[in-house]
Amino acid sequence: MAAIGAAAADPVAVTINGRDYTRAEFEQLMRNIGGNIPAQFNSNRQGFLDMFALTQRFAEEARKLKVHELEPYKSRIAYNEMMQLAQYVLDVKNREAKILPEHQRAYYDKNPNKYSAARIKVLYLAFTNTALPGAAGGRTEADAQALAARLKAQLSKGADFVKLVREYSDDPDSKSKDGDFPDIKPSDSSLPTNITQAVFALKPGEISEPIRQPNGYYLFRLEQMIQQPFEQVRDDIYIELQKEFLDQWVEGVRKSVQVEVKDESFLQGQARP
Numbered sequence: 001m002a003a004i005g006a007a008a009a010d011p012v013a014v015t016i017n018g019r020d021y022t023r024a025e026f027e028q029l030m031r032n033i034g035g036n037i038p039a040q041f042n043s044n045r046q047g048f049l050d051m052f053a054l055t056q057r058f059a060e061e062a063r064k065l066k067v068h069e070l071e072p073y074k075s076r077i078a079y080n081e082m083m084q085l086a087q088y089v090l091d092v093k094n095r096e097a098k099i100l101p102e103h104q105r106a107y108y109d110k111n112p113n114k115y116s117a118a119r120i121k122v123l124y125l126a127f128t129n130t131a132l133p134g135a136a137g138g139r140t141e142a143d144a145q146a147l148a149a150r151l152k153a154q155l156s157k158g159a160d161f162v163k164l165v166r167e168y169s170d171d172p173d174s175k176s177k178d179g180d181f182p183d184i185k186p187s188d189s190s191l192p193t194n195i196t197q198a199v200f201a202l203k204p205g206e207i208s209e210p211i212r213q214p215n216g217y218y219l220f221r222l223e224q225m226i227q228q229p230f231e232q233v234r235d236d237i238y239i240e241l242q243k244e245f246l247d248q249w250v251e252g253v254r255k256s257v258q259v260e261v262k263d264e265s266f267l268q269g270q271a272r273p
Contacts, residue, residue, distance in 0.1 A: 016053045090246065097245040104237045108230050114186060115233045118199045119223040121161055121179030123151065126170035126216040148210035148217040155207050161221050170216065183226065195220070 013023040030038045041048045127144035165179035198208045202222035210217045
């Protein structure tokens with residue numbers, strides 16, 4: 001009776017080449033396959049079912065002809081299986097990482113600098129090297145470099161950073177905020193490395209040397225270093241620990257890899273098409 005009730009609750013939704021699928025079974029199959037397949041299925045279910053059934057028939061015909069035993073298909077199938085399994089084992093190992101809240105907290109306490117942020121002000125001096133001779137407006141790179149050096153000298157003698165921002169900065173957004181710039185993190189990949197390194201080399205109140213970028217020079221003043229709360233970076237730490245676990249496992253497997261080239265000329269040749 002229980003089986004009858006279960007069947008009634010989830011009846012057959014589609015039969016494909018003689019195989020019955022309930023709605024739950026086929027939708028779970030799509031999720032298991034993953035990638036963009038669920039989206040394709042949901043965008044046009046009838047079209048997808050037709051394609052699925054036809055592809056299934058093609059595969060059956062291939063098995064009858066023993067295509068999987070013929071070259072070059074045999075090698076291609078083996079290679080694709082190897083690549084798929086290699087990816088899948090990484091997924092499986094990634095899920096094996098047992099990362100507890102106490103592990104995340106300990107990592108946070110051990111790496112305080114990693115979860116700090118620099119609160120800064122910026123003064124930006126734009127330049128252009130493409131202006132036509134005699135054209136009005138625009139500052140050349142040489143002019144911007146000289147001005148940046150002059151402002152840096154003034155700041156070193158105690159000039160008001162905000163006052164100079166209001167007078168000279170060419171960045172409307174930060175200028176309207178007296179030079180305030182979004183906080184920078186050590187791992188911030190949205191900024192050039194030389195800017196991040198220069199900012200984190202400063203102490204509060206210090207001003208960077210002029211930093212050249214393709215369209216201008218920057219001067220940064222470090223206002224303060226801010227420690228991000230543990231609750232704010234908890235998820236980032238989980239991902240970091242998960243990556244460390246997987247990297248250690250991969251490195252262990254890598255050490256077992258053996259490649260011995262017997263003929264050095266083999267490395268210089270090109271595979272035939």
